[in-house]
Amino acid sequence: MRYDTIVIGGGPAGLAAAIKASEGGASVLLIEREARLGGILKQCIHDGFGVVRFGEKLAGPEYAERFIRKLADTNVQVSLFSFVTRTERRADGYVITYVCREGVCSAECGSIVLATGCRERTRNGIYIHGDRCAGVYTAGAAQNLVNILGVMPGKRIVILGSGDIGLIMARRLTLEGAKVVGVYEAKPTPSGLTRNIHQCLHDFDIPLYLSRTVTKVYGHERLERVEISDVDERMRPIPGTEQYVDCDCLVLAVGLIPENELASDLGVPLDPRTKGAYVDQNCETRIDGIYACGNALHVNDLVDYVSESGETAGSHCAAGTRERELVSIETAGKLLYVVPQMLDVRSDVSGVVMYFRASEELTGQRLTVKAGNETVYSKVYGKLLPPEMERVVVDFGKAKDLSRITVTLEDK
Numbered sequence: 268m269r270y271d272t273i274v275i276g277g278g279p280a281g282l283a284a285a286i287k288a289s290e291g292g293a294s295v296l297l298i299e300r301e302a303r304l305g306g307i308l309k310q311c312i313h314d315g316f317g318v319v320r321f322g323e324k325l326a327g328p329e330y331a332e333r334f335i336r337k338l339a340d341t342n343v344q345v346s347l348f349s350f351v352t353r354t355e356r357r358a359d360g361y362v363i364t365y366v367c368r369e370g371v372c373s374a375e376c377g378s379i380v381l382a383t384g385c386r387e388r389t390r391n392g393i394y395i396h397g398d399r400c401a402g403v404y405t406a407g408a409a410q411n412l413v414n415i416l417g418v419m420p421g422k423r424i425v426i427l428g429s430g431d432i433g434l435i436m437a438r439r440l441t442l443e444g445a446k447v448v449g450v451y452e453a454k455p456t457p458s459g460l461t462r463n464i465h466q467c468l469h470d471f472d473i474p475l476y477l478s479r480t481v482t483k484v485y486g487h488e489r490l491e492r493v494e495i496s497d498v499d500e501r502m503r504p505i506p507g508t509e510q511y512v513d514c515d516c517l518v519l520a521v522g523l524i525p526e527n528e529l530a531s532d533l534g535v536p537l538d539p540r541t542k543g544a545y546v547d548q549n550c551e552t553r554i555d556g557i558y559a560c561g562n563a564l565h566v567n568d569l570v571d572y573v574s575e576s577g578e579t580a581g582s583h584c585a586a587g588t589r590e591r592e593l594v595s596i597e598t599a600g601k602l603l604y605v606v607p608q609m610l611d612v613r614s615d616v617s618g619v620v621m622y623f624r625a626s627e628e629l630t631g632q633r634l635t636v637k638a639g640n641e642t643v644y645s646k647v648y649g650k651l652l653p654p655e656m657e658r659v660v661v662d663f664g665k666a667k668d669l670s671r672i673t674v675t676l677e678d679k
């Protein structure tokens with residue numbers, strides 16, 4: 268079987284990419300390992316999705332449904348229960364190997380869209396010592412148990428991590444009847460959006476403890492208690508500050524990592540700051556014909572932007588391969604990262620969508636984008652928080668010198 272494009276991952280990024288590629292005239296195969304399309308949105312039953320795109324507060328499944336319906340109007344072929352295990356490069360394109368109900372299958376294509384989302388950091392990833400007892404879950408696993416399977420992961424729950432997923436799970440587990448004894452955060456400031464701190468913790472009297480982390484778990488077969496320690500400014504536990512909290516469930520919401528095993532197999536260079544691929548403004552990686560979008564590219568805070576990058580990848584891969592001239596986008600000042608990291612100066616440079624995050628909580632900052640010595644974009648921000656991703660649209664169309672591009676965030 269040969270397709271113009273194979274999209275790997277049927278979450279919001281993959282759905283958007285497949286729809287756009289098909290609308291652009293490409294023959295498309297969308298491969299998804301789970302039984303249904305929608306990605307992680309299937310289990311995100313709270314509202315708040317789609318405010319930017321639809322001007323409505325949708326639940327995750329409602330948001331996904333709008334794209335799944337649109338997909339049904341296209342010629343995209345969908346292969347569910349299909350896990351991509353290998354991707355290889357050939358002279359005339361790529362070969363994708365996937366395991367599905369028919370066995371081990373393969374398909375060829377001219378371009379690939381990587382839309383594989385994120386995986387969650389686990390207990391091993393953050394070095395929590397102690398017994399290997401039941402009752403320690405990642406937030407995604409706990410969310411899946413409660414929202415999809417209708418099973419409670421515990422009754423007395425400690426949550427580690429104050430990002431949005433941890434906050435949303437604190438509220439969700441409380442609404443389902445569990446006692447959330449506290450949300451613990453190693454950083455001195457909460458990691459989630461301010462509105463989620465209010466709506467998920469304050470409104471439900473759930474305490475938030477900052478500069479503290481879980482250092483050990485105890486339990487014979489089931490979790491019985493956790494050891495909590497204060498941490499120093501480098502987030503190292505301070506000996507002698509240990510406290511013990513009785514609980515039967517520890518939920519870890521300690522970060523997402525873009526899923527890029529397949530990208531690595533293909534030799535796609537990854538940006539150590541985003542853990543996703545280096546891409547140009549069209550979401551094409553450093554390797555021609557391989558695109559990355561959504562959370563596989565960088566961790567997004569709004570699904571609306573996940574869909575946006577999927578659409579960018581889909582519409583450009585449908586246009587086929589062309590000669591590129593890539594110029595690196597340099598960053599300076601207090602930026603955690605900028606996506607895209609490159610500009611293809613032979614492609615359309617007039618409405619380049621750029622996403623960035625500040626490296627720390629900042630006030631009174633100016634973002635400046637320069638082409639050569641000329642400022643092509645500038646914006647002042649009153650306040651910037653690392654959990655909140657920012658988006659700007661930059662017009663490089665009239666710039667005279669595109670040989671050097673810099674993005675700087677500095678005091679205004």
Ligand SMILES: Cc1cc2nc3c(=O)[nH]c(=O)nc-3n(C[C@H](O)[C@H](O)[C@H](O)COP(=O)(O)OP(=O)(O)OC[C@H]3O[C@@H](n4cnc5c(N)ncnc54)[C@H](O)[C@@H]3O)c2cc1C
Pocket residue numbers: 275276277278279280281298299300301305306307308311316349350351352382383384385386387406407408410431432435523526560561562563567568569570573
């Ligand atoms: C646990 C968790 C909870 C979240 N909760 C929220 C929330 O409450 N609110 C919010 O705004 N955002 C939330 N997010 C962020 C959310 O992931 C994004 O908004 C959005 O769903 C990302 O879309 P995506 O398509 O990039 O990735 P996903 O939605 O993760 O979709 C990726 C898809 O790729 C498939 N896939 C991966 N590898 C393979 C493979 N090798 N072969 C075949 N298929 C593969 C997966 O099965 C999955 O369906 C959460 C993320 C996680 C991980």
